[in-house]
Amino acid sequence: xxxxxxxxxxxxxxxxxxxxxxxxxxxxxxxxxxxxxxxxxxxxxxxxxxxxxxxxxxxxxxxxxxxxxxxxxxxxxxxxxxxxxxxxxxxxxxxxxxxxxxxxxxxxxxxxxxxxxxxxxxxxxxxxxxxxxxxxxxxxxxxxxxxxxxxxxxxxxxxxxxxxxxxxxxxxxxxxxxxxxxxxxxxxxxxxxxxxx
Amino acid sequence: xxxxxxxxxxxxxxxxxxxxxxxxxxxxxxxxxxxxxxxxxxxxxxxxxxxxxxxxxxxxxxxxxxxxxxxxxxxxxxxxxxxxxxxxxxxxxxxxxxxxxxxxxxxxxxxxxxxxxxxxxxxxxxxxxxxxxxxxxxxxxxxxxxxxxxxxxxxxxxxxxxxxxxxxxxxxxxxxxxxxxxxxxxxxxxxxxxxxx
Amino acid sequence: xxxxxxxxxxxxxxxxxxxxxxxxxxxxxxxxxxxxxxxxxxxxxxxxxxxxxxxxxxxxxxxxxxxxxxxxxxxxxxxxxxxxxxxxxxxxxxxxxxxxxxxxxxxxxxxxxxxxxxxxxxxxxxxxxxxxxxxxxxxxxxxxxxxxxxxxxxxxxxxxxxxxxxxxxxxxxxxxxxxxxxxxxxxxxxxxxxxxx
Amino acid sequence: xxxxxxxxxxxxxxxxxxxxxxxxxxxxxxxxxxxxxxxxxxxxxxxxxxxxxxxxxxxxxxxxxxxxxxxxxxxxxxxxxxxxxxxxxxxxxxxxxxxxxxxxxxxxxxxxxxxxxxxxxxxxxxxxxxxxxxxxxxxxxxxxxxxxxxxxxxxxxxxxxxxxxxxxxxxxxxxxxxxxxxxxxxxxxxxxxxxxx
DNA sequence: TATGAATGAGTATTCATTCAT
DNA sequence: GATGAATGAATACTCATTCAT
Numbered sequence: 001x002x003x004x005x006x007x008x009x010x011x012x013x014x015x016x017x018x019x020x021x022x023x024x025x026x027x028x029x030x031x032x033x034x035x036x037x038x039x040x041x042x043x044x045x046x047x048x049x050x051x052x053x054x055x056x057x058x059x060x061x062x063x064x065x066x067x068x069x070x071x072x073x074x075x076x077x078x079x080x081x082x083x084x085x086x087x088x089x090x091x092x093x094x095x096x097x098x099x100x101x102x103x104x105x106x107x108x109x110x111x112x113x114x115x116x117x118x119x120x121x122x123x124x125x126x127x128x129x130x131x132x133x134x135x136x137x138x139x140x141x142x143x144x145x146x147x148x149x150x151x152x153x154x155x156x157x158x159x160x161x162x163x164x165x166x167x168x169x170x171x172x173x174x175x176x177x178x179x180x181x182x183x184x185x186x187x188x189x190x191x192x193x194x195x196x197x
Numbered sequence: 198x199x200x201x202x203x204x205x206x207x208x209x210x211x212x213x214x215x216x217x218x219x220x221x222x223x224x225x226x227x228x229x230x231x232x233x234x235x236x237x238x239x240x241x242x243x244x245x246x247x248x249x250x251x252x253x254x255x256x257x258x259x260x261x262x263x264x265x266x267x268x269x270x271x272x273x274x275x276x277x278x279x280x281x282x283x284x285x286x287x288x289x290x291x292x293x294x295x296x297x298x299x300x301x302x303x304x305x306x307x308x309x310x311x312x313x314x315x316x317x318x319x320x321x322x323x324x325x326x327x328x329x330x331x332x333x334x335x336x337x338x339x340x341x342x343x344x345x346x347x348x349x350x351x352x353x354x355x356x357x358x359x360x361x362x363x364x365x366x367x368x369x370x371x372x373x374x375x376x377x378x379x380x381x382x383x384x385x386x387x388x389x390x391x392x393x394x
Numbered sequence: 395x396x397x398x399x400x401x402x403x404x405x406x407x408x409x410x411x412x413x414x415x416x417x418x419x420x421x422x423x424x425x426x427x428x429x430x431x432x433x434x435x436x437x438x439x440x441x442x443x444x445x446x447x448x449x450x451x452x453x454x455x456x457x458x459x460x461x462x463x464x465x466x467x468x469x470x471x472x473x474x475x476x477x478x479x480x481x482x483x484x485x486x487x488x489x490x491x492x493x494x495x496x497x498x499x500x501x502x503x504x505x506x507x508x509x510x511x512x513x514x515x516x517x518x519x520x521x522x523x524x525x526x527x528x529x530x531x532x533x534x535x536x537x538x539x540x541x542x543x544x545x546x547x548x549x550x551x552x553x554x555x556x557x558x559x560x561x562x563x564x565x566x567x568x569x570x571x572x573x574x575x576x577x578x579x580x581x582x583x584x585x586x587x588x589x590x591x
Numbered sequence: 592x593x594x595x596x597x598x599x600x601x602x603x604x605x606x607x608x609x610x611x612x613x614x615x616x617x618x619x620x621x622x623x624x625x626x627x628x629x630x631x632x633x634x635x636x637x638x639x640x641x642x643x644x645x646x647x648x649x650x651x652x653x654x655x656x657x658x659x660x661x662x663x664x665x666x667x668x669x670x671x672x673x674x675x676x677x678x679x680x681x682x683x684x685x686x687x688x689x690x691x692x693x694x695x696x697x698x699x700x701x702x703x704x705x706x707x708x709x710x711x712x713x714x715x716x717x718x719x720x721x722x723x724x725x726x727x728x729x730x731x732x733x734x735x736x737x738x739x740x741x742x743x744x745x746x747x748x749x750x751x752x753x754x755x756x757x758x759x760x761x762x763x764x765x766x767x768x769x770x771x772x773x774x775x776x777x778x779x780x781x782x783x784x785x786x787x788x
Numbered sequence: 789t790a791t792g793a794a795t796g797a798g799t800a801t802t803c804a805t806t807c808a809t
Numbered sequence: 810g811a812t813g814a815a816t817g818a819a820t821a822c823t824c825a826t827t828c829a830t
Contacts, residue, residue: 513762513763515767551774558769558770559770566710566712566755569712573751573755577752578779581748582782
């Protein structure tokens with residue numbers, strides 16, 4: 001819709017296909033560099049990996065947050081979509097929540113530095129917050145409410161807070177063998193089950 | 198020894214007193230800048246705040262980690278010393294642990310960016326890790342073992358991992374009113390009480 | 395190849411021409427600054443003289459040695475190429491050697507500080523050594539061997555050693571009217587003629 | 592006089608002896624540091640080695656050249672005094688010259704960086720030049736004149752120029768096994784024997 | 789549209805030299 | 810006289826971002 005006349009079915013804009021292909025190869029390159037050097041990698045490295053000029057990066061993704069967002073959009077979407085499904089297929093809402101959080105952790109832990117940048121409050125990362133949190137918080141919220149509704153948890157913890165917490169626990173998890181983010185997240189979720197101390 | 202014998206009453210080295218005073222005002226300035234701009238603040242900013250040249254900073258604290266450590270040494274010590282005391286005065290070991298963790302959170306939450314830098318694995322922050330973790334992990338460990346010994350928790354979670362987790366939860370806590378690190382930490386500690394899922 | 399095919403007549407990459415022009419003005423500026431302040435002049439001075447930002451210097455010449463090398467490349471080449479020619483046109487190989495060394499001295503003496511940096515063994519000047527010595531030592535070697543073959547000199551002095559010696563004699567020659575590097579070099583070359591003492 | 596009652600024969604000024612001792616230990620320390628790190632070593636290193644404050648260095652030796660001069664004064668003197676003696680004891684003046692130059696080379700080659708600093712023309716090293724050249728040039732001059740008088744050399748090369756040349760040849764000699772300053776100096780001296788080309 | 793050259797602010801760090809104690 | 814703390818100029822280098830071609 002936003003993108004216009006796709007409903008017409010015709011060739012539309014050939015440029016368009018080109019640009020899209022270009023953008024995708026950009027995203028692939030960025031993803032690769034993110035894995036290798038973290039999401040704070042120099043713009044030029046990404047451009048070099050993609051075989052384009054830095055200007056092209058900036059054209060497509062004015063801010064770094066835009067780029068990060070785009071790179072992970074698919075996975076964000078997948079994560080968001082998994083929520084309702086897990087709610088249906090799991091034994092209890094709390095189990096669904098736990099499994100969904102697992103997905104989120106899987107997502108973050110493999111992305112070098114993503115969790116860290118996710119909690120940055122510097123302006124310009126608002127886009128990133130929007131993409132991540134605006135998209136996922138409602139899903140998480142639904143799961144939380146279901147669990148609360150089922151009496152499994154009685155916390156008044158908000159979804160935003162929970163996700164921030166989980167995100168934080170994932171910071172620096174990669175590369176430190178003495179630190180297992182999943183274990184801590186599991187404790188956190190377990191803690192939801194019983195009365196606050 | 199060289200200047201520790203102030204009990205003798207002699208002047209010893211007058212310089213020393215001067216330098217010490219200076220060092221303290223340096224620490225005050227650094228603390229202030231850390232609060233305002235985080236522990237990664239430019240050295241020059243700290244020097245300016247303290248009204249000294251950058252060289253003076255480097256003289257007293259060759260690395261940034263040395264400075265950070267010094268700034269927080271008192272609080273680290275206080276935290277470390279509180280452990281055994283809490284164990285004696287609390288109703289149960291788990292309660293002692295919870296209260297001790299509270300102290301640790303209090304400490305971190307008010308230090309802009311400290312938690313973040315605490316999990317940095319870049320070389321040069323080893324000193325920082327040493328000061329923080331080497332000092333506090335044993336205390337935390339003792340509390341954990343006491344609680345485990347009392348059968349209150351049965352986790353095999355190590356003290357290092359717990360502290361890292363708590364530290365992470367404190368990242369970015371200041372300044373985001375929607376995020377309450379204490380609440381999440383409380384959940385984590387609560388989670389310790391029951392069987393891992 | 396990418397831009398070497400200017401013979402085809404097409405525009406190829408217009409940028410390239412621009413950048414090349416820019417690079418040349420950079421070299422001019424650097425040469426001027428080298429004359430004025432020596433080859434160890436601050437990067438910023440060179441940038442200022444060229445009217446560009448420091449980044450531009452670094453883009454074109456990542457290390458100082460690269461810059462120095464580029465500045466003098468033409469003269470190095472000319473010197474290298476003169477060797478065989480002199481061998482053909484001179485009365486004797488020793489005469490050719492003497493005249494070639496003269497060229498080398500002419501080159502060095504007018505470059506403030508070049509001779510000094512040429513003997514630096516700090517890493518990062520390897521490029522410089524390569525450009526200078528790797529290029530010129532073989533030429534000098536050929537001349538030496540020819541002279542030895544003709545029975546004019548019987549020294550076992552190596553070309554590297556000779557060039558280092560000549561280079562050293564040129565250090566500080568400019569600006570001291572009491573010191574004439576050429577005269578000393580001539581003595582050295584003359585000394586090659588007779589038995590070592 | 593200025594120093595007071597030395598005429599009385601009593602203890603004179605104990606300070607004096609003290610200061611001299613102090614100055615000597617300073618020179619020892621400086622010599623050691625010069626060997627280890629070159630004559631351009633940081634002042635503070637020298638002070639540390641000597642176990643004194645930097646201020647003490649500056650009091651005794653306002654400029655670095657003063658310090659260098661003082662450190663090598665004994666050897667300069669020894670070198671200067673050797674000239675006339677060699678002239679008497681050697682077979683010919685040229686042989687005396689060659690041997691004297693050998694002494695000079697021995698001196699320089701073992702002093703990391705001394706030869707390099709010796710040719711510096713930055714103001715502030717005048718003292719150094721004075722100490723070295725003013726003292727040694729006359730000696731060298733005498734040797735040169737003797738050799739010229741004996742018809743062994745007919746060069747009009749001045750002593751200053753010769754010494755500068757020899758000094759230059761010694762630059763960077765230490766540490767480069769491919770470069771033997773003595774051999775080159777010998778060539779230079781040999782070159783003195785025959786007609787300039 | 790794409791390119792990538794140019795820019796220059798930002799930061800760390802060293803070290804000679806001064807001067808209050 | 811001795812000390813060494815303080816100073817700050819000097820310099821290298823990186824990298825995000827802009828803009829002419």
